[in-house]
Amino acid sequence: MVRLLLSLIIFWSAQSLAVIETYEFSSPELELRYKALSQELRCPKCQNQNIADSNAPISRDLRAIVHEQLEAGATDEEIIEFLVDRYGEFVRYRPGMDSNTLWLWSAPVILLMMAVAIVVTQIRKDRDGRTISANAERANRLREKFDRGPS
């Protein structure tokens, strides 16, 4: 059983390797950058895969472009810009900062600041004893009501 499973796994992984071609790089540093870039670039055709995982023809072409430009000495920014020029911001899984993505990038900071503000005001209130006294006041009122009984 284990043997069968193992052979199945090996068969599977061999198959999934077979769809993606491999490239030779002149330096290990380029290969690392290639891996990082192809993980970060989005396949325009399949839309929910990066170009490293996709076997769509267009992803194959884009990988070839990334490889070619890396070997030609282009920087990561140049390669991303080249593709954004052609396929739009859509190809970036890590979108840049512009008027469209301003809220996307600033929302976490704004929410965090709001949370901090709420916590701080709450703590201050408690320290001043305002919340406590307000609660005590309410308790007193209720007690009075009950003491008086139904009218």
Added chain:
Amino acid sequence: MQPLKRFLPLAAFLLLVVLLVRGLSLDPTELPSARLGDSLPDFNLPVLGESVLRQAEDWRGEPALINVWATWCFSCRVEHPYLLELAQNGVTIYGLNYKDDPEKALVWLDDLGDPYTETVVDKDGLFGLDLGVYGAPETYVIDASGVVRHRHVGVVNEQVWIEQLAPYFEAGLTAGGSE
């Protein structure tokens, strides 16, 4: 203060409903071309079946469709009859034979008819890449000065023509599609 607070959850709920309804009407697969408003990228490609080269400037002068097609593309066969109809009605259609075998492409046009004013051969898909093509069929509209105005991904049919493409041709054409 107290009555207002009571409606806070309802308000939050309504806001969420508005957001979700908006989300339903969005099509995440719609991908506007990055080339809209730019001139057609430069190319220097052979005309299918001839030994002439074409450049982007050669396609200026009147609004036209650029249809990206290939013999391996099933949907291209589906839209082909409608392209023939458009061509008969006087629409200029340039073909971009995308990552295809030119021999097969010629046979295809012989068998099915040729709606294209001319077809250029982009065998390795490099011009397609410059244009932002990510599959076939895709159809672009260029205006008289060679600026990319619209991109439609998928089959061109009468509805697509009337709703998306025809407006760009209205100045020069009285009737497109069926008469």
